[in-house]
Amino acid sequence: MLAESLAISAVLFTIGVVGVLVHRNAIIIFMCVELMLTAVNLTFVAFSRFYGATGQVFVVFVMTVSAAEAAVGLAIIIAIFRHRQTVNLSDINLMKG
Amino acid sequence: MSLQQVAAQAASHPLSGTVAEWLWLLPVLPLAGFVANGLLSLNSARLGPSDPNAPHHHPHSLAAADAPAISHAEQAGAVGDDHHAVKRHRWAGLTSIIGPGVLVASFLLALSIFFAMKGAPMETPFIQRYFSWMPAGDLQIDAAFQLDQLSMVMVLVITGVGALIHIFSIGYMRDDPGYPRYFAYLNLFVFFMLVLVLGANYPVLFVGWEGVGLCSYLLIGYWFSEKANADAGKKAFIVNRIGDFGFLVAMFLLFANLGVLDFAGVNAKATELQAGGALVTAICLFMFLGCAGKSAQIPLYVWLPDAMAGPTPVSALIHAATMVTAGVYLIARSAVLFSLSPVASLTVAIVGAVTAIFAATIGLKQWDIKKVLAYSTVSQLGYMFIGVGVGAYVSGVFHLVTHAFFKALLFLGAGSVIHAMHVAYHRTHSHDDAQDMRNMGGLRRFMPVTWVLMWIATLAISGIPPFAGFFSKDEILGATFSRAQGSTLASATWLGIPGSSLLYAIYALGLISALLTAIYMTRLMLYTFHGPNRTGATEEGYLHEAPWVMTGPLVVLGVLSLIGGWLNIPKIANDLLGLGPRESLHHWLEPVVGGATARIAAGGHHPSVTLEEILIGAAIVIAVAGIAIAFARLKPARLVPKREARQEEGFERVLLNKYFVDEGYDRAIVNPTYAISRNVLWKGVDNGLIDGFLVNGSAAVARGFGWVGSRLQTGSTGIYAWAVVVGVIAVLGAFTLR
Numbered sequence: 001m002l003a004e005s006l007a008i009s010a011v012l013f014t015i016g017v018v019g020v021l022v023h024r025n026a027i028i029i030f031m032c033v034e035l036m037l038t039a040v041n042l043t044f045v046a047f048s049r050f051y052g053a054t055g056q057v058f059v060v061f062v063m064t065v066s067a068a069e070a071a072v073g074l075a076i077i078i079a080i081f082r083h084r085q086t087v088n089l090s091d092i093n094l095m096k097g
Numbered sequence: 098m099s100l101q102q103v104a105a106q107a108a109s110h111p112l113s114g115t116v117a118e119w120l121w122l123l124p125v126l127p128l129a130g131f132v133a134n135g136l137l138s139l140n141s142a143r144l145g146p147s148d149p150n151a152p153h154h155h156p157h158s159l160a161a162a163d164a165p166a167i168s169h170a171e172q173a174g175a176v177g178d179d180h181h182a183v184k185r186h187r188w189a190g191l192t193s194i195i196g197p198g199v200l201v202a203s204f205l206l207a208l209s210i211f212f213a214m215k216g217a218p219m220e221t222p223f224i225q226r227y228f229s230w231m232p233a234g235d236l237q238i239d240a241a242f243q244l245d246q247l248s249m250v251m252v253l254v255i256t257g258v259g260a261l262i263h264i265f266s267i268g269y270m271r272d273d274p275g276y277p278r279y280f281a282y283l284n285l286f287v288f289f290m291l292v293l294v295l296g297a298n299y300p301v302l303f304v305g306w307e308g309v310g311l312c313s314y315l316l317i318g319y320w321f322s323e324k325a326n327a328d329a330g331k332k333a334f335i336v337n338r339i340g341d342f343g344f345l346v347a348m349f350l351l352f353a354n355l356g357v358l359d360f361a362g363v364n365a366k367a368t369e370l371q372a373g374g375a376l377v378t379a380i381c382l383f384m385f386l387g388c389a390g391k392s393a394q395i396p397l398y399v400w401l402p403d404a405m406a407g408p409t410p411v412s413a414l415i416h417a418a419t420m421v422t423a424g425v426y427l428i429a430r431s432a433v434l435f436s437l438s439p440v441a442s443l444t445v446a447i448v449g450a451v452t453a454i455f456a457a458t459i460g461l462k463q464w465d466i467k468k469v470l471a472y473s474t475v476s477q478l479g480y481m482f483i484g485v486g487v488g489a490y491v492s493g494v495f496h497l498v499t500h501a502f503f504k505a506l507l508f509l510g511a512g513s514v515i516h517a518m519h520v521a522y523h524r525t526h527s528h529d530d531a532q533d534m535r536n537m538g539g540l541r542r543f544m545p546v547t548w549v550l551m552w553i554a555t556l557a558i559s560g561i562p563p564f565a566g567f568f569s570k571d572e573i574l575g576a577t578f579s580r581a582q583g584s585t586l587a588s589a590t591w592l593g594i595p596g597s598s599l600l601y602a603i604y605a606l607g608l609i610s611a612l613l614t615a616i617y618m619t620r621l622m623l624y625t626f627h628g629p630n631r632t633g634a635t636e637e638g639y640l641h642e643a644p645w646v647m648t649g650p651l652v653v654l655g656v657l658s659l660i661g662g663w664l665n666i667p668k669i670a671n672d673l674l675g676l677g678p679r680e681s682l683h684h685w686l687e688p689v690v691g692g693a694t695a696r697i698a699a700g701g702h703h704p705s706v707t708l709e710e711i712l713i714g715a716a717i718v719i720a721v722a723g724i725a726i727a728f729a730r731l732k733p734a735r736l737v738p739k740r741e742a743r744q745e746e747g748f749e750r751v752l753l754n755k756y757f758v759d760e761g762y763d764r765a766i767v768n769p770t771y772a773i774s775r776n777v778l779w780k781g782v783d784n785g786l787i788d789g790f791l792v793n794g795s796a797a798v799a800r801g802f803g804w805v806g807s808r809l810q811t812g813s814t815g816i817y818a819w820a821v822v823v824g825v826i827a828v829l830g831a832f833t834l835r
Contacts, residue, residue, distance in 0.1 A: 020818050029814075089814045096812030 005046035012039035026077050026087040030070075037066045111217035112244070116209045120225055120244055123203055123210075123252060124291035130199035130284035137188040137195075138277035186276040193271065196280030197263035200287060204256035211249055220688050222248075222361065224297050231300065235356055243297035243360065247689045250494060250682070251294035251426055254501045255419050259287050261650035262414040265509050268647035269410055269516060279319060279408065286312035290419050294426060298359035299348050302427070306344065306391065309420045310337045316415060317407040329406035336400040340390015344427075347383035350376070360430065367433045373440070373589070381434055381441030385448075388424030392478050395452045399759055401475055405467040409512030412467060417474045417508050418501035425478070425497050428485040432693035436488060439589035442697065443596055446486025446577070446586075450606040453479030455756075457613035461620070462752035464739070465532050466511045469621050473558065474504055476610060480573055483607055487586060487600065488697030489576030490690035491665070491683045496569035498682075499661045503557040503566055506654035510551040513643040513651065514625060517544060521632060521639035529633070534621065535739040539630035543640035546648045548626045550655040555622050557658040559615035560720040565661030570611060571716045572667065575704070577604045578712055583701035608719055615723020620731055628733025667709075 012035060019032030041059045048055030081087050112118075186192070222245035231238040263283060270279050286309055293305025310333075318330030352358055354376060355366045370377040388394070393401035404416045415421070428435055428445065435442050453476045460472035477500050484493030517540070518531040529536050541548040557564035560571065580586050581600035589596040630637055642648065665682035704712070745753050754760075811817075 017822060021815070021822060024815065092814070093812030096810060 002046055002050055005049075006043060009039040009042040009046065012036075012042065024088050024090050026080070026089055026092075029089065030073055030077065034066060034070070037062055110221070110223050111219045112213065112223040115213040115217065116206075117213050117223055117244060118225075119206060120210065120223070120242055120295070121227070123206055123256070124288045124295065126199040126203040126206070127284040127287040127291065130195050131281050131288060133195050134192055134277045134281035134284060137192055138186075138275065138281055140188065185272055186274055189271055189276045192277040192280050193267045196284060197260060197267060199284060200256060200260040200263045203287070203291075204253075204260045207249075207252045207256045210244070211253060214244075214246070214249055219245075221245075222297070224361070226297075236352065236358075238298060238300050238358060240301060241297035241359070242295040242301075244295065245689055246685050246687075247426070247429060247494065248294050250498060250686070252291060254498055255287060255290050255294065258418045258501050258505050258654070259290075259414055261653055262410050262418070262505060262509065265413075265512070265647050265650040266408075266410040268644050269512055270408060275319070279316075282312055282315045282319070283411070283414070286316065286415060286420070290423075293423055297361075299351065299363075300358055302430075303344065303348070306387075306423060306427075307341065309415070309423065310334065310341075310391070313337075313404065313415050313420055316411040317404045319407055319411070323406075326406040329400075329403040333400040333404050336397050337390045340387045340397055343383040343386025343390070345387075347380050347387065350380045350383065354380075363431075364433045367437060370434075370437060372437045373585075374438075377434060378438040378441045381431070381438045382444060384427065384431060384434070385424075385441065385445055388427055388445075388482075389448065390424075391427075392421050392424030392482070393475050394424070394448050394479065394482060395455060398452060398456065398475050399762060402468055402471040402755070405465070405471050409467065409508060409515060412471070413505045413508030413512070416471070417504040421474065421478060422481065422497045422501070425481040425485055425493050428482075429490045429494050429690060432485075432488075432490045432690045435485070436585075436693035436696040439585045439596065439697075440591055442486050442488060443586055443589065443591045443599060444486070446483050446603050447591070447599065449479040449482025449484075449486055450603040450610075451479070452476070453483065453610040454606050454613065455479075457610045457617065459752055459755045460617040461613060462745070462749055464534055464753075465530075466514065466534050466537070466621065466625060467508075467532055469534075469617060470504070470507055470511060473507075473614065473617065476614060477504065477558070479610070480570060480607065483577060483603060484573040487573075487577045487580045487603070488584070488694055489573060489580075490694055491686050492569065492572040492576050494686065495665045495682050496566075496573055498664060499557070499565035499569040499658070502654055502657040502661045503554040503564075506550060506554040506651060506658050507558070509647070509651055509654065510547050510554065513544065513547045513647055514540060516643055516647070517640050518632065520641075521636040524639045525633070525635045527633065527636060530739055533739045534624040535736055535742055536631055537625045538628045538632070538733055538736065539626070540640065541626040542630075543637075544626075544642045546642055547651065550648075550651045551626065552622060553655045554658050555618045557661075559618055559724060560611055560716055561724075562717060563659075563662060565658050567716070567720070568662035568666060571713055572665070574604060574607050574611075574716060575667075575709065575712050577607060579701060579704045580698065582704070584698050585700070586697060588700070608715065611716065612719045612723045612726075615720045616727045619724045619727030623727065623731050623733045624736060628736065631736065631738045633738075 016032045016034075016036035016039060019035065020029050023029050023032065041062055044055035044059045044062070046055075048059075077087055080092060084092065086092075222243040224241055224243045226239045226241040228240050229237065230240040263280075266279070266283065270276055273279060289305045289308025289312060291305070293302055293309060296302035296305055314330045314334040317333055318327045321327045321330070348358060351363060354370070355363060357363055357366060367377075386397075390397045401416060401421065405412055407416070435445070456472045456475035456479065460469050460476065463469045463472060477496070481493045481496050481500070484490070484496055514537065515531055518537065521527075522529055522531050553564065557566040560567045562568075577600055581597045581604065587595075587597035587600060591599055630640075632640065665680055667680065744750075751757065
């Protein structure tokens with residue numbers, strides 16, 4: 001049971017990572033990051049089923065933080081879009097050294 | 098050594114409790130004069146040529162505007178073209194009292210100490226320790242003065258001749274805007290010179306040695322607004338540094354091998370060194386390098402003729418009578434060491450002889466009156482080194498003393514001539530050279546006192562009896578001749594040449610130099626004082642004798658040049674003429690250099706009376722012949738003023754240009770040094786290695802790292818994400834595979 005749960009979350013996490021790496025659209029990347037967080041949450045929940053409730057506490061924490069992150073991140077993305085009429089990350093490299 | 102021991106030792110000396118206890122005051126008096134005059138000169142420095150803001154009507158010649166009469170005596174042609182009221186320094190009067198006053202006081206003190214010494218015969222020097230100067234482990238150096246017979250002779254010459262030259266300077270320099278500064282330097286010079294001759298150990302002597310070098314530099318460049326004068330000062334200073342290096346090495350060797358540096362200790366321990374060994378020879382040769390620098394011997398003589406850029410009394414005091422004889426003093430002081438090394442002694446004598454004849458030939462063809470005297474000084478110093486080189490230390494010191502008399506007289510006489518010429522040219526707004534003998538001629542009508550006195554000095558330097566120079570020069574030549582017939586020098590070899598034949602060669606060179614000396618000095622007299630006047634018709638009316646404050650010291654020096662030989666009249670002359678006590682200087686210096694002289698003369702015998710008479714006769718014939726040749730060959734009537742003179746040709750030109758030695762040094766030493774400094778040290782090491790590689794190189798490395806770092810910052814989020822993922826995988830992989 002645990003192994004299957006971990007496998008699913010690993011697959012989810014990997015999908016998220018690959019999505020972050022291959023996509024250029026900020027919104028999609030953002031969603032992939034959320035996917036990675038969700039995979040981690042799933043891991044916490046799976047472990048808490050066998051080792052006590054501490055993992056569930058962390059899940060609540062992660063969801064709170066990701067909600068805040070979503071709010072801030074989306075706000076930034078909207079600000080960027082207003083400024084540059086694009087959310088394609090290839091075009092956003094002002095911090096180039 | 099505890100204070101009681103010092104006191105006990107001092108108390109047992111014959112001089113303790115006498116006026117000699119005031120020994121320390123001898124140099125302190127001129128030092129006080131230096132301080133006082135220095136303060137006066139600072140007090141209104143705005144008058145000096147050092148102040149560029151001073152109001153001048155002639156920006157091309159700072160000093161000329163303020164001191165039309167005298168300050169430019171040496172700087173021919175630089176005289177301002179308009180008359181100005183003489184602007185004396187506001188403290189000139191006070192300076193005229195303090196400057197010579199301290200010297201006269203010092204001389205009187207020296208005289209009374211001298212009489213105290215005469216009354217208390219002593220074998221060991223009278224030493225005064227003041228404080229421990231350099232206590233460092235085995236090296237114990239006290240600030241101490243010592244008074245012995247040799248120091249006393251030097252002190253009397255320095256303060257006596259010095260006082261006369263100081264008095265002469267009142268007349269010569271009074272109208273110079275830097276008058277107190279001049280006297281401050283002159284007083285400081287006398288202070289250091291007295292430290293030099295009174296020091297009880299080599300380091301204290303060295304302090305005086307360097308101090309007089311400093312004052313020489315300051316006074317050569319006294320009119321420093323002319324670049325040539327400042328350059329001459331620098332040249333003197335730099336050439337002397339080469340010699341000082343040798344002196345320092347000699348001191349290090351002495352300390353390393355004997356462990357002492359005070360004269361008493363060195364003299365006591367010197368016999369531990371192997372006589373004729375490499376070590377004592379090295380010490381003596383290095384020491385002689387110092388002497389060659391200070392006393393202007395080949396190869397370091399080149400600075401002395403240039404030093405004539407200073408005021409003429411300075412040339413008389415520093416560059417003729419006292420400082421340049423310091424090398425002779427040093428060798429006489431280290432006589433014990435030199436007597437242990439025949440090779441070093443022969444070197445000294447050979448260098449002296451070659452210098453004597455070399456400088457004398459240059460003197461034959463110089464036109465500048467002071468240049469003739471400068472080369473004459475170099476030549477006469479060569480004589481002194483022959484004397485101390487062949488172990489006739491008394492003769493060397495004797496010639497030092499008589500030379501101080503007649504050469505100071507010659508220089509001051511030349512100063513008097515230049516003064517008159519300069520005033521005349523100034524009044525007529527002429528830009529002609531006031532020091533060139535071609536512009537003089539017939540001055541005897543205008544300056545009879547100077548003329549007579551200069552002739553006395555000329556006869557003295559030429560070696561005509563009974564003038565002073567005859568006795569001292571004859572004694573040196575006689576000693577050289579007798580050393581060749583049996584002495585440690587004669588039995589030694591120098592670079593494979595037997596010492597005895599070398600000594601005969603030195604004697605021959607000395608005789609030829611004596612002939613040349615008589616010729617060039619008579620030439621100087623003929624061209625300056627005899628024949629028609631070439632100054633110019635309008636200038637003639639302004640030529641006149643110098644004031645009494647200048648001629649007075651000349652008269653005293655003239656008397657000394659006349660009777661100075663009586664200091665050490667040889668036995669043979671005494672037998673012939675029955676005059677005065679004989680060989681007094683010889684007896685006087687016996688406790689100081691007697692042992693060393695005996696060691697060198699060992700195995701020899703005193704020359705027979707007949708031989709001595711022949712030698713003296715030869716010397717007189719040579720001197721008279723020189724004067725006669727000059728009178729026969731030189732025709733002052735045919736001389737033309739400098740601006741009409743033709744160019745010299747052939748060997749004359751070589752002599753006029755001093756054998757092109759300066760040019761040779763430029764090519765061989767100065768220019769390569771410049772080239773190495775510029776191309777290797779400056780452009781290579783400084784610009785290339787230090788600036789290029791070390792400074793800019795480290796900056797470039799930092800910039801390179803910065804460049805790499807900035808390339809990594811692409812600003813592309815995707816690449817950062819890749820980097821993070823790759824990093825995470827790498828770390829996880831490392832943990833997994835461990």
